[in-house]
Amino acid sequence: MSGIADVKGTYVLDPSHSQVGFVARHAMVTKVRGSFNDVSGTATFDGANPSASSLSVTIQAASVDTRSEGRDAHLRSADFFDVEQYPEITFVATGFAVDGDVLTVTGDLTIKGVSHPVSIPFEFQGSATDPFGNQRVGLEGSVVVNRKDWGLNWNAVLEAGGVLVSEKVTLELEVSAIKQA
Numbered sequence: 722m723s724g725i726a727d728v729k730g731t732y733v734l735d736p737s738h739s740q741v742g743f744v745a746r747h748a749m750v751t752k753v754r755g756s757f758n759d760v761s762g763t764a765t766f767d768g769a770n771p772s773a774s775s776l777s778v779t780i781q782a783a784s785v786d787t788r789s790e791g792r793d794a795h796l797r798s799a800d801f802f803d804v805e806q807y808p809e810i811t812f813v814a815t816g817f818a819v820d821g822d823v824l825t826v827t828g829d830l831t832i833k834g835v836s837h838p839v840s841i842p843f844e845f846q847g848s849a850t851d852p853f854g855n856q857r858v859g860l861e862g863s864v865v866v867n868r869k870d871w872g873l874n875w876n877a878v879l880e881a882g883g884v885l886v887s888e889k890v891t892l893e894l895e896v897s898a899i900k901q902a
Contacts, residue, residue, distance in 0.1 A: 725824050725845040726768040728858055732898035734762035734778065735857070740895045741780060745868075746887035753792070757810075759784035764814075764898065768824075771817035776826060780810040800875035807833045824860065832871035839864060841894065856900035863893045 742756040762778035782802040785793055797804045814828035815838070822845040829836045846859030868874075868890050875886070 723848055724768070725819055725822050728766055728768040728845075728848060730856075731763065731765045731901045732858060733901060734760060734764075735897045735899050736760050738897035740893070741778075742893040742895075744891040744893060746889070753787055755785055755787035755793075755796075757781065757784045758786050762812075762898075766817075768819060771819050771824075774814070774817045776812070776814035776817075776828065778812040780812075782808055782810050782832075801873050803833055812839070826862075830866075830871075832873070835871045837866075837870050839866060841892070843894070843896070858896075858898050858900070860896045860898075861894065862896075863891055865889050865891050 736759070739760065740756050741760045742754060744752050744754050747753040757780045759781035760778065762776065764774065764776040766774045766776075783797055783804040785796045785802065787793055787796070796802055799806075802810075811831045812828050813831075814826050816827040818825045818827075824843045824845060825840055826843060827838060827840040830839045841862045841864045843860040843862035846861055848856065848858045850856055867888050868886075869888050
């Protein structure tokens, strides 16, 4: 297995082997996990010269899936993602840094028309040729963000104190990308 510094080329996200997920605290006592089922992305990467790299990811906000149709409908509403007015969530990289097998990607995350910079450290999981001849790379990363920074403000106060949905949300990313010819 080679290291991240040896990776070079144009890659597309393999949505059937990747996950863009999130975790939020619910009712102050448990966690709710969700993901987006419609994600696409392209990266041109040069591990030896990370500054020459680029990345763009598009998420269809309506593809949110928490395994609860009622909750998903609420997340699609104007209280949260407002998918009618803002159908896409995007991430466009503005910088890359490599430290060993950790690739930190900094970029602009846009939700509901609001953009903020986010830096996501990814651990390089390796590269391999799959049984179909595709050259793949794997990366896993996570970052904690405050949902209110993007105007996702809805909440409900609990009788015992606290709120129904935490402000802090952990974004969890498991990426498999296929090198293009």
